[in-house]
Amino acid sequence: MNPSLPEDLPTLQAGDPSGRTALVLHGGGGPQTVAPIVGHLGATMHASAPTHPGWEGTARPEDIASIRDLAAAYLARLLDDGEHGVVLIGSSIGGWIALEMAVQAAADERCAGVIGAVIDIDGVGAVVEGEPVADFFALDARGLAEAAWHDPDRGYRDPAQLTDEQRAVQLSNGRTMAAVAGASMSDPTLLDRLATIDIPTLVVFGESDRIVTPAYGRAVAAAIPGAEFAEVPAAGHLPHLEAPDATWAVIDPFLARAR
Structure with missing residues (x-):
């Protein structure tokens, strides 16, 4: 039996439900980290960002134990x-x-x-020789800000300022991420399998990302036939948060071409 998503996952949505669908997939920080993408795309599409099972206090079914499982579940839902x-x-x-x-x-x-185009924003997952994924789980709050943001002071969240509830959610999210993505946040088979992708693909990286570097992103793009690569200046791992206008400036023309 294929992995399946819970029916009641909380979902951020924007735009006309009858328009073209944009499925927005968040990272370890949770759905709020992609809210600006949902808001921006909602002007021209139906943008939807579900909370992955196991994040933000939601339940994770036992049959979703890896990124492959999660991808299969989302694909099944689209079908x-x-x-x-x-x-x-x-x-x-x-x-x-x-x-x-x-x-x-x-x-x-x-x-x-079913899938018309892919945009990968500072994505992890591949193993690229000489460009390791940062050891996310070994980073404290300051170290994470230094690795993930062009302006670390802007990205730093003082753990002492978190409420007990926020701290519990953060810890739970981390446990879920470790369970499905693994400690290395990578799959050694992924890079070679990317050669089968046959739809328009854009890989976007912040120039200051030190979770996964732009060189890593270029290697991922090079592994996908016909993929484009774009680098966003003055931005780190979350360019849509740190430099939204510059991010839209590379995403919007790609989407116009990929219709």
């Missing part, structure tokens, strides 16, 4: 909903999920036409 030409936009591990969905769709004739 069940009769979707066509969906744009996948993923940030960090969300980028990994998006790429894995595209790989799985390319291998399944039932999925022909």
